[in-house]
Amino acid sequence: MKIATWNVNSLKIRLPHVLDWLAANQPDILCLQETKLQDENFPVAEISAAGYHAIYAGQKTYNGVALLSKRAGREVVTAIPGFIDDQKRILSAIYDDVRVICVYVPNGQSLLSEKYQYKLKWLGALNAWLRELLIKHQKLVLLGDFNIAPEECDVHDVTLWEGQVLFSQPEREAFREVLGLGFADSFRLFDQPEKSYTWWDYRMMAFRRNMGLRIDHILLSPELAKICTACTIDRATRKLERPSDHAPVMVEVTMESEESENLSLIAGARDDP
């Protein structure tokens, strides 16, 4: 099972990239952030023609999240329960026995901004909800644009970013608290190239100079971390014409059903004279 996340920075502009990426990578689930579309404008027909179901929670101009999937989801949730918020940043559904939680964590703007306080409150509410979800579900995937670079190795220039929004201690502590609940940062379950990032500023030729941050993440509950076989960042999308400033991240997990399929294939091969 392949599960991916991508902040597309406007699905209207990036729809061709998304359709190409679905065709090339065949994820079972692709979680999108910053769709920037009201629900009535969501490209349902194009996504459907690509062979994907879609659920979405959007608004005008800003934010907006979506889940594209080969199989339909159920038990959809579009907000952190009990947290009053008119910004569309949460979308969750169950696929088979996996609850997927797509998040677009607030940016925060700067440490002095009210938006930074909102970010920390939002992360606090998310943490409390995750605590409840972990009791109810064995298989949880929490993925999206976290707007937090958790460790020094996730930042191209630590001196430049020290104490800045996206890398400040309170944000990084909030991220660590999520890991403390039992979630694993899937990217760090494997050996990875040095200087791996998921976002590069449009300015300053930042991508060409690899001046990036790793702020898009896929976190897995213990049950899923055990069966995760890969986590990769697809930098190639950042080289496309009119790219999103974020690259997609994808995990592969081997579900029991897939294992038994593989076993029967092996058994079949063995029986074959």
Add this chain to the structure above:
DNA sequence: ATGGCCTTTATCAAAGGA
């Protein structure tokens, strides 16, 4: 070098992103 780019909405610039 404190800007630089991109998207949206709505004008003929501003706001937000990260």
